[in-house]
Amino acid sequence: MKHLILLAFFFASLGCYGQGRRIQITVDKENSYYGPAYKSCVDSAYAIMNAVFNSAKFQSMYKNVKFPNSNYCDWEERDKHSPNGITGQQLYDRIFARQKPSWGIYLRMKSGGALGYTYPHTGRTTANYYTIRYDMRKLPRAYALAVNLCHEFMHERGLCHESNKFNQPDSEHPDPKGYKNDIAYRIGWDTYFILRKWVQQKRPIPGV
Ligand SMILES: [Zn+2]
Structure with a gap:
């Protein structure tokens, strides 16, 4: 019995200090x-x-970050889920809601305009390949x-932009207000900084 209790404590602590959450998004x-010609690029992305x-x-x-609830695409969600703002925990719960989601991509050979777009909960994103290439020339x-997929996945998960107007000081730095308040915008930029590093x-990435 003593052993069992000790084991229970051992597993309980593993749960607390484990590897964190996992998600494996696959191409639908x-x-x-x-x-x-773009299959390996999409698979790697x-x-x-x-x-x-x-x-x-x-x-x-x-x-420890809190975002305004104006990030919810659906106005009803704003009051229902988090009238006082979206906590980091709520954001992670939303991103990791399903462990193995399947998500489609339409890769358009388009340049100019937006990097891409996604309607919430539709299971598919549209990416403008040449716009993305031109916008992030410093990345393979x-x-x-x-970077674009991480941003668009927030839209898939029901998080939208309140405004599409951002004042970026230059091509390597985000608009401070957008970075503070807009989840999809923030995650796009943070992913960009992480991947530049x-x-x-x-750093090797399995499957790339
Ligand atoms: Zn967006």
Whole structure:
């Protein structure tokens, strides 16, 4: 009996100090469109997105942050779930709600305009390949696409922009107000900073 109690404590502490949450987003092939030449880029971008979400860095950076509830796409959710704002914990619960979601991608060979768009809870995102390449020239193409995917996944999860107007001081720094208040915008930029570092460090990512 004593052993059992000790074991229970051991597993309880493993639960507290374990590896954190996991998500594995896979390409919903039935709901995707991209040329065969882009398959490895798309597969790598999904692997990079998963690596970012599953990293200790990502899972600690919003723990003590609170965002306004205007981030909810659905107005009804604003009062129902978090009238006092969205806590980091609520944000993580939303991102990691399902462990193995399948998500489609339409990779358009478009340049100019937005990097992409996603309607909430539709299971598919649209990415403008050349706009993304041009916007993040300092990153290899799969990493740049991964930045966009991490941003767009917030829209998939029901988080929208209150406004699409951002005043960025330059191409390497975000609009301070947007960065503070807008979850999708913030996560896009944070992913960009994380991946710039990982590329510089030549950090290996499984599946890339
Ligand atoms: Zn967006």
